[in-house]
Amino acid sequence: MPRPIDRDEVRRLVDGGAQIVDVLPANEYESDHLPGAINMPLRRLEEEARSALDRGRPVVVYCSDSA
Amino acid sequence: MFDYEDGKLDWLAAGLPSEGTNAQRPRAGDIARKDVPTCRLDERLGDVRDRARWAGWDACVVLNEERVVFGLLRSKELEASPDLRIEEAMRPGPSTFRPFVSIEEITAFMMEHDLESSPITTSDGRLVGLLLREDAAEASLDLHERERHSDGGQT
Numbered sequence: 371m372p373r374p375i376d377r378d379e380v381r382r383l384v385d386g387g388a389q390i391v392d393v394l395p396a397n398e399y400e401s402d403h404l405p406g407a408i409n410m411p412l413r414r415l416e417e418e419a420r421s422a423l424d425r426g427r428p429v430v431v432y433c434s435d436s437a
Numbered sequence: 438m439f440d441y442e443d444g445k446l447d448w449l450a451a452g453l454p455s456e457g458t459n460a461q462r463p464r465a466g467d468i469a470r471k472d473v474p475t476c477r478l479d480e481r482l483g484d485v486r487d488r489a490r491w492a493g494w495d496a497c498v499v500l501n502e503e504r505v506v507f508g509l510l511r512s513k514e515l516e517a518s519p520d521l522r523i524e525e526a527m528r529p530g531p532s533t534f535r536p537f538v539s540i541e542e543i544t545a546f547m548m549e550h551d552l553e554s555s556p557i558t559t560s561d562g563r564l565v566g567l568l569l570r571e572d573a574a575e576a577s578l579d580l581h582e583r584e585r586h587s588d589g590g591q592t
Contacts, residue, residue, distance in 0.1 A: 372440035377451060380441045394445070402457040402537075404448055432441035432448075 388428040449537035450560035466536025469557040469566030483519025505562040544577040
């Protein structure tokens, strides 16, 4: 189960080398995403995570908001 | 694995940098003036007016100790009796916008509602800067011209 974190922790983790994943649809990702984020829409996350992510580094996922 | 629950909107509302096609277009936080004078609720209007005008401004944003916006003094409010306290003179609870709002959207709103200026704040109400209507209109026009030229003049 992913651990919830806030904005400051995102910045600390990313500064420390964490991977950041935007799970929104591609068109939303293209409009705006966090610096360095890669796009893995939710429905493809499980399928793509294994090949696209480095297991040795923390992963931060986000979508639009908490709703 | 970590879940940034508040998500992209929280990040953008804090005025933090982003990437993508929207990041290339000017937004409210980019155009807002960061050097706007600020004051506290308990100050004297005359002192604040003098300070603002000496800095070349005809506006001042009212903040608390944590830089949360409480009110706004535009040219009209600054003309009131100099012995008033800011709390009495200010326009409380002004319309504010998040830094990520597009410049076209905010320009249209300011024109429609005849706003000289609007504070730009983070999602927790902290001041980012003051957006002046003339700056917003100029940025919106520049953007329109750039996009028109990049289309080869086609409309």
